[in-house]
Amino acid sequence: MSERVVSERTGGLVSLGAADALWAGLMADGAVPRASAAFTCFPADARAGYVLLGGRVVATVKACDGQWRVPETEVRRAARELNAVEMDCQDLVRIGPFRGTPKKERIEGTLLRWRQRITRKLQELGGIERAARRESGLPSHLAGIDWRRILVEQTRNGAERTWWLPRAAVRLLDAAEHAETRWLQAAQIRQASTAVTVPPSHDQQVPATDGQRSSPDGPTAPLRLYNGELQGQLYSVLSRKPGTSRKVAGWTCAVCRTAPATVLDHCHEHDYVRAPVCHSCNTLERPDHLYSNDIRVASRYTRLFDTHTVDWLRHWHRCPGCRTRTTLPLPHLAAWTAHVACRPLRPTHRDARGSRARKPCGALRVSWTGSQNAPRTCLLTVTVEFCPSGEHRVLAQVPYREAAERFGTWLAETAPAVAAAAGPDRLDGLPTRPRPVIEDTSHEGLALF
Numbered sequence: 001m002s003e004r005v006v007s008e009r010t011g012g013l014v015s016l017g018a019a020d021a022l023w024a025g026l027m028a029d030g031a032v033p034r035a036s037a038a039f040t041c042f043p044a045d046a047r048a049g050y051v052l053l054g055g056r057v058v059a060t061v062k063a064c065d066g067q068w069r070v071p072e073t074e075v076r077r078a079a080r081e082l083n084a085v086e087m088d089c090q091d092l093v094r095i096g097p098f099r100g101t102p103k104k105e106r107i108e109g110t111l112l113r114w115r116q117r118i119t120r121k122l123q124e125l126g127g128i129e130r131a132a133r134r135e136s137g138l139p140s141h142l143a144g145i146d147w148r149r150i151l152v153e154q155t156r157n158g159a160e161r162t163w164w165l166p167r168a169a170v171r172l173l174d175a176a177e178h179a180e181t182r183w184l185q186a187a188q189i190r191q192a193s194t195a196v197t198v199p200p201s202h203d204q205q206v207p208a209t210d211g212q213r214s215s216p217d218g219p220t221a222p223l224r225l226y227n228g229e230l231q232g233q234l235y236s237v238l239s240r241k242p243g244t245s246r247k248v249a250g251w252t253c254a255v256c257r258t259a260p261a262t263v264l265d266h267c268h269e270h271d272y273v274r275a276p277v278c279h280s281c282n283t284l285e286r287p288d289h290l291y292s293n294d295i296r297v298a299s300r301y302t303r304l305f306d307t308h309t310v311d312w313l314r315h316w317h318r319c320p321g322c323r324t325r326t327t328l329p330l331p332h333l334a335a336w337t338a339h340v341a342c343r344p345l346r347p348t349h350r351d352a353r354g355s356r357a358r359k360p361c362g363a364l365r366v367s368w369t370g371s372q373n374a375p376r377t378c379l380l381t382v383t384v385e386f387c388p389s390g391e392h393r394v395l396a397q398v399p400y401r402e403a404a405e406r407f408g409t410w411l412a413e414t415a416p417a418v419a420a421a422a423g424p425d426r427l428d429g430l431p432t433r434p435r436p437v438i439e440d441t442s443h444e445g446l447a448l449f
Contacts (some may be wrong), residue, residue, distance in 0.1 A: 011059060013069035016040050022072070023053075023144065026079035031087040032172070033149040035141030039070065043117075043142070045339045046070075050183055052086075052143040053078035055175030078144070085168055091300060092152055093283045105279065114142050114173050122163060138211035145169060171219075171259055171280045174392040178249070178260040226261070228255040230273045232320060235266035238273055245427075253278040253313050269329045269372065270321030277315075285312070287331040292366075295331055297364035301339045313415045317422060326411065326422040327404045330372045336368040337403045338382045340410065345395045346384070368400070375400045 014022065027034030033053075038044060044051050046060040046068035056078040060068050096119035117392075154166040177401040178384065231240065238244055244264070251261040252277035261276035265285070277285075284303065287295040304312050317323040318334065327333055349359035362384040370378035378400035383393055398406075412419040 012071055013063065014072045014075070014436065016046055016060075017066055019070050019075055022075055022214065023079065026076065027082065027144075030079075030083040030085070031081045032169070033144045033146040033352060034082075034086050035144050038141055038144035041141060045058070049187065049193065050180075052176045054082045054145070054172050054178055055179050056141055057179050058083060059200075082144070082172070085172065087150075087168040088165050089166050090321055091167045093167050093170045093280065094164050095119065095159075095170065098162055114177055117142070118147060119163065142173060143170060147173075158227065161302070167280055167284070171249075171278070172281075174262065174279050175259060177234055178262075212434075223252045223260055224250060225257065226251045226275050228275075228318075230264075230275065231318065233273050234271050235264060235273050236271055239264065248276045251276045255281040255282050255311060265315075265318075267319035267322060267329060270319055272319040272321060274315060274318040287335055294365065294367040295335060295336045297335055297366060301335055305336055305339050310415045310418065313411065313418045317418055323422045324424060325404075326408045326419070326424070328407065330368065330378075330400075333372075333400075333403055333407060334366045334368055334380050337380050337398055338364045341403065341406050342382045342396050345382075370400070375404070 020037050021038045023034060023038050024036060035041065038053065039046065039051055049060055051058045051060060051070060055073070055408065056074070058070050058074040058078060060070050063069050113315050143296045147169065150166055150169055151340060154162050155162060200342055248261050248264055253259045253261050253275050254265075259278035261275060262279050263282050265274045265277045265282055266272060267274060284300060316328055322328060328336060342364075346364070348360040349361055364382065365379055365385055366382045367377060373380060380398045380400065380403055382393055382395045382398070406421070411422070
């Protein structure tokens with residue numbers, strides 16, 4: 001610990017300046033880029049009663065000398081949690097901009113709606129490069145994380161700019177947003193309970209007693225595991241019911257079972273709700289760069305169809321329509337066909353660095369003609385892009401029915417319990433006319449597939 005931090009300790013509390021120095025030292029070697037002024041730089045505001053560090057809310061206390069301080073142990077605990085995070089800078093999640101006008105919400109002084117905060121600033125300043133040159137007035141951190149250092153800007157069709165963050169950072173910011181929401185809810189409850197006997201103070205936003213604050217987790221219910229409470233319900237009906245968002249926020253993600261749920265994932269072919277999931281799992285499941293009939297088979301499909309296969313198959317088959325047909329929605333089936341069924345057909349090339357190891361050829365892409373509603377005419381085409389030698393193009397053309405049969409056989413071998421619950425004899429409650437796949441997936445409000 002630095003001498004400055006030691007000298008400014010008072011009953012386990014350190015000043016904001018000392019906390020900044022402590023935070024910088026503790027986070028120096030971590031994979032998560034730390035902010036240089038996590039406690040004193042906007043949007044951090046000690047007067048709000050708390051400071052966000054990753055997914056942890058650290059209470060601020062106004063000492064008898066009028067200076068704001070934070071508990072040193074909480075700063076160290078938050079740093080340990082963030083230093084344990086592994087970040088793959090190639091596994092990116094799009095955070096904006098999305099089509100449609102973003103909702104105007106009160107975000108000043110809080111981290112709420114961090115996606116809108118980042119995209120709004122970047123749109124105002126004209127992109128990440130101009131934002132980096134105009135640092136004054138631009139929040140360089142959210143929840144103690146310097147997001148500018150890991151933000152990736154991509155262009156589509158030579159004009160449209162999109163912004164991406166590593167999945168690990170998105171998980172951290174989602175956790176911070178959820179933790180702050182719970183803290184503010186708890187503060188409102190405490191204020192309501194003390195309003196009868198204690199008159200409100202102009203400069204005290206969150207009630208405190210003897211320099212201590214009650215835990216933000218105390219008055220709020222803990223997150224609960226999802227146990228199929230929404231099974232068989234239609235998304236088009238449930239999403240219009242008041243209070244649905246608040247109900248979803250009470251569950252943990254039904255896939256990873258660690259992060260708080262934020263959206264209702266549903267099947268776009270049958271409209272059935274699958275389960276509440278977090279933003280990260282919702283984007284992980286989304287077919288990559290889906291256009292009307294074409295997707296890129298990215299490396300993250302390894303997790304969907306290899307390392308965490310059973311979890312994802314169980315999740316997809318929460319839709320009664322897919323479970324009865326013993327298949328997947330068309331984009332998912334197409335990705336499975338390219339990634340799994342056509343894996344033996346994919347050629348390899350010697351590593352350009354001279355080693356004897358061989359790498360899979362190029363990048364996979366799969367497209368289709370027709371739709372799942374006309375399976376007799378639907379054809380999946382698996383191609384290779386960016387082949388080093390330029391010799392490989394079309395790997396295979398697989399009729400939809402053949403792809404579905406292959407998937408059924410693979411499902412029985414890979415996830416017997418999931419396969420046993422599927423089958424054509426379970427037709428109760430299925431829609432008579434399946435919905436087509438939604439083509440426009442660029443809107444933020446869609447809980448994709």
